[in-house]
């Protein structure tokens with residue numbers, strides 16, 4: 001299904017404007033702007049330019065050889081953040097920073113309901129494991145649908161109406177279903193970004209929203225059983241292990257899906273601040 005959200009103008013700059021890349025953007029390994037502050041000499045700088053240019057021109061295989069694939073996924077994702085979201089972000093902000101959001105409980109609930117559908121969909125897909133190696137990603141400890149179920153029940157008990165999922169959630173869920181069957185590498189890109197984004201920026205957003213409208217109540221959505229760093233590391237290891245059998249072309253294809261992942265997740269986040 002064509003994601004309607006991708007053609008819509010995005011208010012949140014981490015999603016906008018989705019660059020339709022014909023190939024993955026390859027950044028220079030040493031950004032020129034960094035030199036003055038790192039004190040690299042002009043001669044050394046020239047050597048770096050030459051090396052970087054050679055890297056840029058080299059066939060795709062040489063640059064990432066030996067690098068854990070998750071590092072590549074992370075690098076692509078970090079570049080799609082805005083500078084005010086994360087230090088490594090490269091996009092110019094086109095929407096207010098999280099600290100300036102003025103969330104409402106209704107909007108936040110729409111986000112939580114849609115998020116639950118997306119997490120439930122990811123969990124169902126790996127449980128079914130139509131592609132055998134999806135089974136590697138069962139019971140990672142990062143699962144969020146049960147936690148969200150508890151949170152929604154809490155809101156209901158507080159007198160709030162819990163509505164059905166809305167278009168951003170249902171559109172993303174059907175895209176994930178479809179992708180998981182026809183394009184496993186692209187599916188894994190979403191799997192990585194959804195789970196890891198939630199443990200990073202997602203947690204930060206949850207904290208800010210809780211401060212503003214929930215009297216600092218910490219939702220189950222932001223609590224993990226066990227040591228979160230270890231859970232994340234286990235999933236990184238599995239991702240690296242699974243991707244080790246992929247061709248360079250398959251890896252690049254996975255990385256190229258990152259922008260879509262940002263666009264879909266951004267449509268969910270937009271519930272909170274619009």
Ligand code: HEM
Nearest residue numbers: 074077085086098193194196197200201202261262265266
């Ligand atoms: C307002 C929205 C967002 C904010 C404020 C935000 C912020 C952050 C921050 C602060 C980090 C940690 C950076 C570090 O390690 O130094 C991070 C990491 C990350 N973010 Fe976001 N982010 C946002 C949205 C997203 C979205 C929509 C996605 C993709 C769907 C995403 C994917 C990731 C990934 C994959 C990481 C790396 C996590 C890791 O290495 O453990 N982020 N983000």
